[in-house]
Amino acid sequence: MFDFxxxxxxxxxxxxxxLDPxxxxxxxxxxxxxxxxxxxxxxVGIIFLISFLRTYFNTQKIRAYLQRQNTFTGNILAALFGIITPFCSCSAIPLFLGFMQARIPMGITFSFLISSPMNNEVAIALLFGLFGWKITALYIGFGLLVAIVGGYVIGKLKLEHYVLIPVIPMDGALESVQIxxxxxxxxxxxxxxxxxxxEKIYLYxxxxxxxxxxxHGYIPTELIVAYTGENRWYSVPLAVLMGVPMYASAASVMPLIEVLTSKGMLLGTALSLMMxxxxxxxPEALILKRxxxxxxxxxxxGIVALGIMGVGYLFNALL
Structure with missing residues (x-):
């Protein structure tokens, strides 16, 4: 694609x-x-395409539609909706809160909160360019699976009493909104x-x-392979533990994933780190704490981390 x-x-x-090659x-x-x-x-190309498709969706009408859905169906729809929302883990929280205020079931709101930062258009664009459409499709599929199952499990645990803010019912005017x-x-x-x-991500x-x-130029391949190659059992959990304290967008992380895999890190391990x-x-945890x-x-x-580790192991086994 980029041979020229x-x-x-x-x-x-x-x-x-x-210069010396x-x-x-x-x-x-x-x-x-x-x-x-x-x-x-x-x-630019893929974000423009998804942004254009997004003009056919109305957030308020989708929120009203999700109010009527049963569990699992709602989890699937919320996870799919996460793909067309351009949010990182922190900026997805206001819409997540809006879903809760609309009395959308908790599990469904969490499916959106998991899916939105993981499956946004930036991640899809970079994955497609660096690894091709097959890896991108697998990533999206597994990412949706984590969001759907994770939200469904949280919903079944009946944890509404752990919500610290009063839920204010929304009025019934949402469905009348037209675009x-x-x-x-x-x-x-x-x-x-x-x-x-x-403009927000080019520097990242x-x-x-x-x-x-x-x-790519200076870190020996052997050093990375020694800790994250050869399908070592601890590589995926270690990658997830390393990733949680970090806060970065897919735009800044994905180039590192490309290099790490080229140096010998297994793809599933690398994607677990990115996810x-x-x-x-x-920062997301600190905002949610309010x-x-x-x-x-x-x-x-914990549920999302386990799901991500499962995806990592599956990628390493399949590829």
Whole structure:
């Protein structure tokens, strides 16, 4: 897909600049230039496409629709809705709170909270560009599975008494909301949303690719394989434990995942690290602490962490 761009980078780095292809600094520079432009192109293209499709959805009407759904069906719909919402783990919380205020069952709201940061368009765009559509489809499928099952289990545990805020019933006017946008307005809104998201993440992409380039050029493959390769049983739990304290977007994490896998880390282990970073974070826990009891937050993190580890082991077994 990007063969032509790779030839341009080769001519620039090896031809015009005349750098030694075997040098670590050259390999790092080549990786940085090639991946930065490639990721930017993919981000703009896929975010624009999803943003355009999002103009056909109305958050308030979806919230009203979810109010009428039974468990599990609602879990599935909420997890799918998470794919078209451009949120990280912290910015998804206001809509999560809105779902609770609308008296949507707790398990359904948690399915959305799990799915939204894990399956957002940035993660999908980067996965598609770095690993292809098959890996992307598997990731989305397993990510939805974690969100659906995780939310369903939380709902069955009947933990509503751990919600610390009063639930204010919403009025019945949500279903009357209509969206009437022309084709031109939809394109304009999609482009504006794409520009807004790109403006927020492009520096993180540069940072992620920069760190990835340094690892690519200077960290020995043997060092990474020694701890995370060869399907060691502890690699996946270790990756999840490492990911939870971190707080980063998929834009800054994904370039590192590409490098780590190229250095010998198994894909399932690498994706477990990314899923833990994007779906679970300490800042998210601190924000949730204002509206949920610590016991509920602990149960939520524990269930999702177990689901992510299961996905990691499945990826390592299948690929």
């Amino acid at each position: 761009w790779e030839k341009i980078v080769n001519n620039l780095v090896y031809g015009l600049l005349g 075997t040098a670590q600094s050259t390999q790092a520079l080549h990786f940085f230039i090639f991946d930065t432009v490639k990721i930017y192109i993919l981000l 009437e946008l022309s084709w031109q307005n939809r394109l304009r809104e999609a482009w504006q949303n794409t520009a807004d998201i790109f 992409v540069l940072l992620g690719v920069g760190v990835g380039a340094w690892i 833990a970073i994007t779906a679970l974070s300490l 509206i949920l009891h610590v016991k509920l937050i602990t149960i939520f993190f």
